[in-house]
Amino acid sequence: MFYGVDLCSRLLLGTARYPSPRVLTDAIQASGAEVVTVSLRREAGPERSGQSFWSIIRSLGVKVLPNTAGCHSVKEAVTTAHMAREMFDTPWIKLEVIRDDETLQPDVFGLVEAARVLSEDGFEVFPYTTEDLAVADRLVEAGCRVLMPWGAPIGSARGLNNVYGLKALRAHFPEIPLVVDAGLGVPSHAAAAMELGYDAVLLNTAVAEAGDPVAMAKAFAMAIEAGRMAFEAKPLEPRDMAAPSTPVLGKAALGD
Amino acid sequence: MSSRAKVTVVGAGVAGLTTALELSERGVTVEVIERGSSVGAGCSRMAGGMLAPWCERAAADEAVMRLGAPSIAWWLRHYPGTVRNGSLVVAPPRDTAELARFAERTENYEWRDADGIAALEPDLAGRFRRALFFPREAHLEPRRALPGLAEALAKRGIAIRFGVDKTEGDFTIDCRGLAARDVLPDLRGVRGEMVVVRSREVSLSRPVRLLHPRIPLYIVPRGEGVFMVGATAIESEAKGGVTVRSAVELLNAAYALHPAFGEAEILELGADLRPAFPDNLPAVRRGPNGLLVNGLYRHGFLLAPAMARQAAEILERSHADLRQRRSA
Numbered sequence: 001m002f003y004g005v006d007l008c009s010r011l012l013l014g015t016a017r018y019p020s021p022r023v024l025t026d027a028i029q030a031s032g033a034e035v036v037t038v039s040l041r042r043e044a045g046p047e048r049s050g051q052s053f054w055s056i057i058r059s060l061g062v063k064v065l066p067n068t069a070g071c072h073s074v075k076e077a078v079t080t081a082h083m084a085r086e087m088f089d090t091p092w093i094k095l096e097v098i099r100d101d102e103t104l105q106p107d108v109f110g111l112v113e114a115a116r117v118l119s120e121d122g123f124e125v126f127p128y129t130t131e132d133l134a135v136a137d138r139l140v141e142a143g144c145r146v147l148m149p150w151g152a153p154i155g156s157a158r159g160l161n162n163v164y165g166l167k168a169l170r171a172h173f174p175e176i177p178l179v180v181d182a183g184l185g186v187p188s189h190a191a192a193a194m195e196l197g198y199d200a201v202l203l204n205t206a207v208a209e210a211g212d213p214v215a216m217a218k219a220f221a222m223a224i225e226a227g228r229m230a231f232e233a234k235p236l237e238p239r240d241m242a243a244p245s246t247p248v249l250g251k252a253a254l255g256d
Numbered sequence: 257m258s259s260r261a262k263v264t265v266v267g268a269g270v271a272g273l274t275t276a277l278e279l280s281e282r283g284v285t286v287e288v289i290e291r292g293s294s295v296g297a298g299c300s301r302m303a304g305g306m307l308a309p310w311c312e313r314a315a316a317d318e319a320v321m322r323l324g325a326p327s328i329a330w331w332l333r334h335y336p337g338t339v340r341n342g343s344l345v346v347a348p349p350r351d352t353a354e355l356a357r358f359a360e361r362t363e364n365y366e367w368r369d370a371d372g373i374a375a376l377e378p379d380l381a382g383r384f385r386r387a388l389f390f391p392r393e394a395h396l397e398p399r400r401a402l403p404g405l406a407e408a409l410a411k412r413g414i415a416i417r418f419g420v421d422k423t424e425g426d427f428t429i430d431c432r433g434l435a436a437r438d439v440l441p442d443l444r445g446v447r448g449e450m451v452v453v454r455s456r457e458v459s460l461s462r463p464v465r466l467l468h469p470r471i472p473l474y475i476v477p478r479g480e481g482v483f484m485v486g487a488t489a490i491e492s493e494a495k496g497g498v499t500v501r502s503a504v505e506l507l508n509a510a511y512a513l514h515p516a517f518g519e520a521e522i523l524e525l526g527a528d529l530r531p532a533f534p535d536n537l538p539a540v541r542r543g544p545n546g547l548l549v550n551g552l553y554r555h556g557f558l559l560a561p562a563m564a565r566q567a568a569e570i571l572e573r574s575h576a577d578l579r580q581r582r583s584a
Contacts (some may be wrong), residue, residue, distance in 0.1 A: 019316060020536035021444075021491075053491040054446030057535060101470075155469055211361060 001177055001199060002035075002063065002146050003092070003124040004227040005063070009034045010194070010224050012065065013217065014204025021056045023213050028060055031217035034215075037094050037202065040070040040084050054087075065126060067094035068114075072107070078115045081123060093118060094148070102152040108135045112142055119143025128181050131165035132174055140176060147176055148202060151193065152183025155205040159189035161165050163196070170197045187216075187223030194227025195235060263546070263571070264289060264425035266432075269300040269418050270398070270556045271549045271563060272431035274406040277334060278564035279429075281413050282572065288414065291421035291435075296402035298433050299528040302450055303556050304476050304486045305401065306463050307331060307394040308343050312555065313362040315472075320555055321362075321535055325564035328394045330561035335404040340394040341462040344368075344376060346384040349511060354384055354467035365390050379458050379514060395463050397478050398557060429567055430548040434531040439543060440550060445493040445529030448554070449502040450486040453510060455520035466509050473509035482523065485510050489530075489554065498525040530554060540566045547571065 001007050013033040018024040029034060037055060056120040057064065066084030071077040074097065097114055099107035106129050115125045119142055126191055127139050139147060143195040152158035160166055161183065170178060180193040181202040190201045201224055210216035265276045268290035276286045292298070309324030331338040345365075347354045347560060359365060365388045374381035376389065406416060430436050437443050460477040476484045485506045498506075503525060508519035533551035538559050541548045545568060548561045 020532075020534065022535035025534075052493060056444075 002126070005035045007063075008220070010200040010228055011136075011190075011221050012037060012181075012200060012202040012208065014067075015039075015057060016069075016204055017208040018213055019055065021139045024208075025060055027207055027213045027217035028062060029104070030214045031181070031207070033217075033221070034062055035065050036060075036203045037065045037067045037204070038081050038088075041251060042085070042211075056230050062069075063087045063092075064090060065092050065094050066090065067128075068096050070098070072098055072100075073095060073116065074110045077110070078117050081114075082120050084125070088130050089210045091122055091124045092126065093123050094128060096128045100228065106130055106131065106150070112138045115139050115144050116142035126179070131162055131169050133165075133168060135170055136173060140173070145176060146179065147173065148181035150182045151180045151189060154182045156183050157185025157206060158183055158184055160192055160196075163192070166198070167196055187219045191223040191227035191230070194224055195230050197231050261429070262287065264423040264428045265431055266421070266428055267425065267435075268295040268402075268406070268418075268433035269298045269431065269433055270296065270303070270402060270550060270560045271433065272429075273402055273409065274330075275429055275549055275564040275567050276409055276414060277405055277412075278568045279562070279571070280409065280414055282568050283486075284367070284568070284571070286414055288409065289420040289423055289454070290418050292417055293418050294389055295308075295406045295416065296398060298435075299448075299530055300402060300556055301399055302448060302465055302487075302526050302528045303398045304450075304463070304474060304484060305396045305398040305557050306474065306476060307338070307396065307558055308390065308463065309464060309558060310362050310364040310390050310393060311343055311345060314358045314559065315361075316555070317535070317537055320559065323527040324555065324558040325559040327558055328392070330548055331394065331396060331401070331557070334408055335396060335401045337400050337404060338394055338396045339462075340392075342376075342389055342391040342462045343393040343395070343465065344373070344380075345388040345390070345465045345467060346373070346380070346513070347386075347467040349385065351469060352386060354469060355388060358467060364392055376425040377464070379460065380430070380464070383388075383514065386446075394583070396557065401557070426545075427459055427571075428543075428546040429521060429571075430543055430546070433550065433552075434529055436531070436548060436550055440541075440548065442534055443531055443550060444534075446532050446553065447488070447490040447492045447494060447527060448486065448530055449488045449490075449498045449506065449525075449527040450484055451498070451503060451506045451510075451522060451524055452482060452484050452519040452524035452526070453507075453517065454481045455461060455483065455517055456481055457516035457519065458514050459512075464487055464513060466513055468509070468512075471505045471509065471584065473506060474520060475513055483510070483520070487554075493529060495529065496527065497514075498527050502527075530556075536562050540570060542570075 009032045011033045012035045014037045044164045068077040068080040080154040097107045126146045152161040177199040179200045262285045265272045265288045307328045309321045313321040368387045373387045463476040465474045532553040538551040
């Protein structure tokens with residue numbers, strides 16, 4: 001599904017802001033997620049100082065998708081990606097280039113440039129982007145074979161802000177794996193993304209900061225499975241007119 | 257147990273000193289050894305010193321609240337500098353939704369409006385519209401509280417031997433914090449950073465927490481215009497100084513609480529590692545020569561009394577078993 005790697009689970013989980021590493025590992029296990037993202041910028045310096053935390057994550061046997069969260073420039077993102085490749089021995093990189101800390105909105109110009117630099121260097125880039133079609137096109141042109149548009153700003157729990165835009169993206173890139181990344185709050189948001197035909201969903205805050213992260217991880221996993229199944233089952237398109245499920249013509253008139 | 261049996265507490269941080277005091281009060285003969293040259297020289301001196309079990313509950317396990325609530329009385333009894341003025345939780349107008357979210361996850365609070373906030377903290381008048389007040393919470397200054405415990409121990413005839421890290425004692429209680437990683441492989445360090453500032457313009461009577469979706473922070477008054485602003489929690493074991501980014505976040509929080517902090521003087525920037533187990537909860541474990549008390553994470557002062565009690569109870573039980581076996 002992603003750069004030639006087939007996965008069973010369509011849920012990717014972030015590893016930040018859980019109450020404890022124990023809750024984090026329980027949540028990952030409950031969700032069945034096979035890919036987790038980890039942030040390199042803050043949690044580990046070049047001296048590999050976050051080793052204890054990493055060894056907990058490695059012990060889970062899941063695939064690690066390092067990210068460049070907290071990077072504001074192409075240079076920072078590229079440096080962080082190289083550090084990640086060395087630390088985790090993976091060509092995968094979730095590329096985030098943020099314009100400012102208030103909105104955490106992707107800086108799409110820097111994103112495209114960093115994606116090009118990294119793709120040329122053999123990285124397999126998962127860009128965190130907006131649902132903008134032109135940007136998506138540029139990212140694919142730069143070598144990305146996965147796109148990760150936001151549902152809403154990071155951590156906002158708002159769900160899918162622009163369903164039309166996400167639908168259009170799906171329609172324009174039928175062959176590229178699409179992952180809704182960021183902004184989801186409840187499992188129905190994830191189900192909605194899957195019903196649009198998205199390939200997967202990436203979550204962090206919605207699970208990590210829930211009252212019971214383990215139960216919420218499971219709830220999201222179920223919703224994602226339901227949403228995918230619904231998509232594959234070809235749902236009805238909404239229509240303006242009522243469509244009775246039983247014929248009315250010739251129905252016996254009762255109560256006269 | 258026999259009062260002649262001697263227990264050696266290793267480490268004079270908050271875990272070691274509370275454990276030594278608890279044991280001594282139960283009639284156990286105790287000594288304390290410390291490899292450093294003063295009490296609380298490790299990460300205890302970086303602590304916020306908030307005794308805030310209900311505020312902590314908003315983001316921590318229920319056990320933190322359950323174990324932490326009785327420790328307020330313990331500190332009031334053992335360290336007279338403990339201040340019980342409650343704590344206040346505020347949010348900038350844009351982030352007031354965070355207050356409801358916080359309230360939903362905890363208990364023992366009262367909602368305060370702008371006037372209610374001004375009544376508690378006159379310097380915050382007009383700055384926030386709503387707040388949560390936790391009247392039963394307390395705070396202390398770790399750098400005075402630990403010498404206070406050392407004094408209480410001295411009164412009981414218990415000296416702390418500094419510059420000593422080996423003991424021939426037959427029973428030890430290992431309270432070395434992160435230094436005990438040699439015997440606790442699942443212990444990890446979680447980096448925390450703090451700033452100490454002095455302001456002549458702002459005065460606060462209690463810890464104030466500022467909620468923010470990304471960087472929730474607190475300010476604890478230390479008296480005489482000194483404030484501690486804390487604290488980051490980063491899954492890193494890097495020991496270096498405070499990063500610029502963390503300093504900016506911490507100082508921004510102070511500024512957001514009151515712009516007069518913009519004129520405050522920075523007295524100290526500090527970083528250290530908190531010892532934590534994978535569930536971020538403390539534990540008393542059995543070791544080769546006795547017990548280990550560790551993993552107090554962000555809750556050293558809040559949970560140390562409960563851990564000391566647990567250690568003392570385990571010790572009493574095992575000695576009672578021993579006596580029973582001997583007499584049988």
